């Protein structure tokens with residue numbers, strides 16, 4: 001069924017219920033939407049602040065698992081700075097959910113590798129929660145997650161609970177502190193130790209463009225099928241619904257054809273600068 005003009009352009013209201021400081025620049029917002037909606041891992045919303053503007057933000061909560069929608073937002077510029085200054089009970093606008101979703105159903109019965117860098121864990125989090133909840137339908141599940149330093153690891157408690165439920169966790173930091181006893185280096189160094197069956201496995205990658213590029217290329221070289229390697233792309237967006245042309249890369253709109261693409265679909269297109277680092 002086609003959406004009406006009201007549905008695609010008019011934001012509905014939401015109330016901020018709680019705000020958690022994750023790092024000095026990243027906050028987790030718990031939001032109660034006035035109109036409840038169903039959503040899937042990989043989808044995003046256009047989040048608006050009256051008088052400031054609208055930004056695309058990934059849904060980081062899991063539908064039916066988290067009570068309210070959750071958004072993990074890094075302060076980078078005009079609108080995200082204004083959003084990061086909001087307090088509980090503030091009102092925001094929501095359009096969506098928009099975009100496509102991670103094709104996780106295709107990965108049933110196979111090994112699954114998640115590779116996340118920094119804030120790239122935000123769009124992967126609902127997908128990982130889904131896989132963890134349905135773990136018996138997947139074989140080996142591995143998460144490689146990299147942060148700049150140990151204090152920037154996001155959702156650490158949740159990761160520990162994933163590990164208890166059978167996910168192999170490979171955490172790495174670029175710069176360690178005195179207490180860090182884990183791995184040091186970039187995520188791109190670790191797929192080779194994941195012990196997954198590359199020929200049949202599926203990979204879901206999110207992070208800065210350089211990391212996405214290198215990881216996709218190396219997984220392909222290790223034998224993973226280009227149609228089985230997926231990422232979430234970013235671009236400047238205005239409409240979010242395929243009308244304004246702002247998010248065009250190659251021959252695709254990131255807002256409506258994506259944001260989730262396979263390596264086979266995008267390997268010839270230049271990846272844009274991303275904030276998910």
Ligand SMILES: Cc1cc2nc3c(=O)[nH]c(=O)nc-3n(C[C@H](O)[C@H](O)[C@H](O)COP(=O)(O)OP(=O)(O)OC[C@H]3O[C@@H](n4cnc5c(N)ncnc54)[C@H](O)[C@@H]3O)c2cc1C
Nearest residue numbers: 055056057058072073074077078079080234235236259273
């Ligand atoms: C599908 C999608 C999902 C996203 N999910 C999240 C999320 O979960 N959490 C989150 O914090 N951010 C997310 N982003 C990025 C977020 O939308 C941008 O950080 C935001 O639009 C910046 O707006 P601003 O007004 O604060 O910055 P501006 O004042 O517009 O810009 C500040 C600086 O950042 C650059 N910039 C702005 N937006 C982008 C962009 N999208 N890509 C590259 N450079 C940009 C500008 O050129 C400028 O240099 C997502 C983007 C997309 C497309």
Ligand code: FES
Nearest residue numbers: 240242244245255
């Ligand atoms: S944001 Fe307008 S076409 Fe994608």
